[in-house]
Amino acid sequence: MGTSFEGRRALVTGITGQDGSYLAEQLLERGYRVYGLVRRLSTPNTQNIAHLLDRVVLLDGDLHDAASLDTALRASEPEEIYNLAAQSFVGVSFNQPVVTGEVTGLGVVRLLEAMRARADKARFYQAASSEMFGKVKRSPQDETTEFHPRSPYGVAKTYAYWACVNYRESYGLFVSNGILFNHESPRRGREFVTRKISDGVARIKLGLASKLKLGTLTTHRDWGYAPEYVDLMWRILQAPVPSDFVGATGEMHSVEEFVELAFRHVGIEDWRPYVEEDPRFKRPAEVDLLCGDAKKAKLELGWEAKVKVPELVKLMVDNDLALLRGSAPRAA
Ligand code: NDP
Numbered sequence: 228m229g230t231s232f233e234g235r236r237a238l239v240t241g242i243t244g245q246d247g248s249y250l251a252e253q254l255l256e257r258g259y260r261v262y263g264l265v266r267r268l269s270t271p272n273t274q275n276i277a278h279l280l281d282r283v284v285l286l287d288g289d290l291h292d293a294a295s296l297d298t299a300l301r302a303s304e305p306e307e308i309y310n311l312a313a314q315s316f317v318g319v320s321f322n323q324p325v326v327t328g329e330v331t332g333l334g335v336v337r338l339l340e341a342m343r344a345r346a347d348k349a350r351f352y353q354a355a356s357s358e359m360f361g362k363v364k365r366s367p368q369d370e371t372t373e374f375h376p377r378s379p380y381g382v383a384k385t386y387a388y389w390a391c392v393n394y395r396e397s398y399g400l401f402v403s404n405g406i407l408f409n410h411e412s413p414r415r416g417r418e419f420v421t422r423k424i425s426d427g428v429a430r431i432k433l434g435l436a437s438k439l440k441l442g443t444l445t446t447h448r449d450w451g452y453a454p455e456y457v458d459l460m461w462r463i464l465q466a467p468v469p470s471d472f473v474g475a476t477g478e479m480h481s482v483e484e485f486v487e488l489a490f491r492h493v494g495i496e497d498w499r500p501y502v503e504e505d506p507r508f509k510r511p512a513e514v515d516l517l518c519g520d521a522k523k524a525k526l527e528l529g530w531e532a533k534v535k536v537p538e539l540v541k542l543m544v545d546n547d548l549a550l551l552r553g554s555a556p557r558a559a
């Protein structure tokens with residue numbers, strides 16, 4: 228990677244999460260000075276960035292708290308702001324709709340307001356989501372497809388998406404949405420279905436568990452590999468003008484296919500005896516299928532997803548096997 232970004236300053240909210248940790252790594256490799264917003268928790272949650280702690284500056288802050296965002300912008304004086312913080316789990320958003328609206332929706336407006344006051348020359352990336360398409364109007368989905376969110380999370384992300392468009396149009400700020408489809412990795416939280424499967428299958432293989440309990444197996448998703456998607460975030464902010472971009476592989480698989488591939492990878496051909504459908508993991512409204520068309524990102528940013536589901540399954544299961552055997556110090 229080139230070094231023309233040496234000394235550039237970036238603020239990453241959600242730096243302790245899956246995407247934030249990979250993004251921080253890539254920005255550091257490009258020579259950026261990286262600031263990360265972290266919220267106070269009773270037990271610190273920095274395992275994803277443990278290997279970066281001596282190279283990033285962590286700032287206290289919470290998307291609930293406008294003053295803390297203002298302070299973080301003054302301290303970091305960023306040229307680029309990546310807003311990845313969110314209550315990001317769709318399932319929980321049905322039980323905590325207000326918190327989800329506060330953080331995933333209104334929190335974005337708090338950060339945009341702080342940017343308008345303190346860093347109006349900065350470039351702002353918003354982590355928008357394919358969940359905004361929800362009950363899809365057509366397939367595949369691209370930047371022109373209408374939204375029909377199906378969860379409090381999807382509704383909050385749709386509000387945040389339009390807030391970003393509105394700040395761009397009203398105040399001329401450089402604000403862009405990355406409408407990213409599902410992207411996974413060894414650092415994915417264990418409540419999300421891909422990691423739940425890779426971890427569960429590894430446990431069954433090693434004799435540490437006998438069952439994997441899942442919700443709806445028939446839904447389809449367009450799953451990609453997180454490190455490639457955080458590269459897209461960076462490319463979106465290097466574009467000459469602010470705009471909105473879809474990031475996706477263009478391929479769709481069912482949860483059941485993911486399960487089958489994961490079991491097959493550890494030598495188990497018949498997965499059915501190990502998997503139980505559990506209504507606790509079903510949602511009041513489902514997004515049945517998502518499949519993205521990332522032509523605009525390819526044409527304008529030269530970005531394309533390379534890792535597809537079969538490879539993704541292998542790298543996630545192998546990582547969980549290594550973690551459980553104690554032969555890997557942390558998620559790759
Ligand atoms: P994670 O759930 O792994 O990370 C979310 C981050 O947000 C964590 O660092 C978390 O901190 C932080 N956070 C949560 N609440 C607050 C708050 N009130 N104030 C400040 N920080 C907070 O998500 P991902 O890395 O997977 O996703 C990154 C972003 O991209 C999210 O906005 C997500 O909704 C969005 N997205 C993700 C996709 C995916 O497939 N991964 C696809 C499309 C969009 P803590 O560690 O303290 O919990």
Ligand code: GDR
Nearest residue numbers: 315317356357358408409418419420421441442443446508
């Ligand atoms: P999603 O991801 O809702 O698409 O949101 P998740 O992995 O939670 O669900 C994907 C699909 O799998 C089905 N499913 C289960 N899901 C979970 N979590 N647990 C189960 O046991 C289970 N069984 C079946 C779900 O019903 C769903 O259909 C993710 C998040 O990262 C969002 O933040 C992001 O915006 C979107 O991807 C794009």
